[in-house]
Amino acid sequence: MEVPILKQGSYLIGSVQSALTDADLRQLRDVLVAKVGRFRSLGVIVDVTAMDVMDSFAARTLSDIAQMVRLRGAQMVIVGIQPEVAFSMVQLGLTLEGVATALDLEEGLSLLDMTTKNRGRNDLARLR
Amino acid sequence: MQKVQDRDPVVLTTKETSAELLRELVAHLRQNRAQLREEWARLITEAKLLTVMTREEIFAEATSVYDNYVEALETGTLEALQAYSRNLSERIIPRGVQTDEVLGIVLLLRDVLARSLFARSRTDFDKLNRILDAYEPAANRIATTVAVGFVQERERTIREQQEAIRELSTPVLQVRERLLILPIIGVIDPQRARQLTEQLLRGIRTNRARVVVIDITGVAAMDSNVANHLVLTVEASRLLGATVIVTGLSPEIAQTLVNIGVDLTKMNTVGDLQGGIEEAERLLGYKVVPVEKAES
Numbered sequence: 171m172e173v174p175i176l177k178q179g180s181y182l183i184g185s186v187q188s189a190l191t192d193a194d195l196r197q198l199r200d201v202l203v204a205k206v207g208r209f210r211s212l213g214v215i216v217d218v219t220a221m222d223v224m225d226s227f228a229a230r231t232l233s234d235i236a237q238m239v240r241l242r243g244a245q246m247v248i249v250g251i252q253p254e255v256a257f258s259m260v261q262l263g264l265t266l267e268g269v270a271t272a273l274d275l276e277e278g279l280s281l282l283d284m285t286t287k288n289r290g291r292n293d294l295a296r297l298r
Numbered sequence: 299m300q301k302v303q304d305r306d307p308v309v310l311t312t313k314e315t316s317a318e319l320l321r322e323l324v325a326h327l328r329q330n331r332a333q334l335r336e337e338w339a340r341l342i343t344e345a346k347l348l349t350v351m352t353r354e355e356i357f358a359e360a361t362s363v364y365d366n367y368v369e370a371l372e373t374g375t376l377e378a379l380q381a382y383s384r385n386l387s388e389r390i391i392p393r394g395v396q397t398d399e400v401l402g403i404v405l406l407l408r409d410v411l412a413r414s415l416f417a418r419s420r421t422d423f424d425k426l427n428r429i430l431d432a433y434e435p436a437a438n439r440i441a442t443t444v445a446v447g448f449v450q451e452r453e454r455t456i457r458e459q460q461e462a463i464r465e466l467s468t469p470v471l472q473v474r475e476r477l478l479i480l481p482i483i484g485v486i487d488p489q490r491a492r493q494l495t496e497q498l499l500r501g502i503r504t505n506r507a508r509v510v511v512i513d514i515t516g517v518a519a520m521d522s523n524v525a526n527h528l529v530l531t532v533e534a535s536r537l538l539g540a541t542v543i544v545t546g547l548s549p550e551i552a553q554t555l556v557n558i559g560v561d562l563t564k565m566n567t568v569g570d571l572q573g574g575i576e577e578a579e580r581l582l583g584y585k586v587v588p589v590e591k592a593e594s
Contacts, residue, residue: 248537249539251537251538253499253500253503256499257531259537260534260537265536271538273538274506277506277508277539
């Protein structure tokens, strides 16, 4: 299932609705990396609340996306990892090194607000 | 049918004689109660058993054990003795009496009584034999009952304590909006570590915590399994968006962790709980000031 991507001010929000196949993940990666440039976004949030498993491919793709998005000039936050998922991930060694995480969408937004607030464009983008 | 009738009277007679002998024995033990009891108490002290108890206490216990022992010999039922040994165990276990001591005193009593039987029937060897035939199985059964009662009681105490520890185990407490503390006290075994992680991750979820302070001041030692589990917990918490600060690592634990080479680069550590909470408040943007200063 394709992941819907919403634009919210200067942020993009990818909201995962169900378990993702490898193809879905690749598609999410391509779309996000493209849209960050098109919308001149400062931040990207991927909400994985609905995922009840996270395999190594998913974890690697997510951290790849984070690196790519950063190279395109935006911050990425992964939000909504479930407690059980989090623990099985670290047991498999999938610690999403270098990727920001937050409890849920709200937290993720406030984290992005904090990390991007010195970048001026943010407030203007919000007004628009 | 014929056979059974043949055999029955024989069995009855042996039973009767055995019961008779036991009765005789019991009468003898009652008669010499004072002397035998004293002899026994003396032997207990000599053998340095029950050292945590005073002379008077030993004598008092010896008296009731003696009476229960004789009664068990007389009636052949062990219920009363079982109840008594449970009760006795309950009293003496908290004082640190060991299994070998309890077994030791019961065996001593068995020997004291056997000696007195020897002394009584030394002229009639045949009778002595029969008396001992009646006495020995009963005495051994009694010794087993008391020892088993003691061990069971001790196991029960241990089980209860384990459960109590498990229940007390791991409180996850909120001290400020979005700040949790998890004080860990005592030994961390793998099961407890798992339970601890589960509770913490759930606590982060429900309290929407952003910072967690794990205080391990009360943990005396830590092996590589537990240390690695702690690291996993810290990383899992980060995936939920919470920062973990570990406080109160003792010098011993710090040395162990470095020696066994646990990768602690991702762990945020502060000396004590106070420092940990202050650091957490800083991360959350709180500032604690004295009232007067805040007002002025």
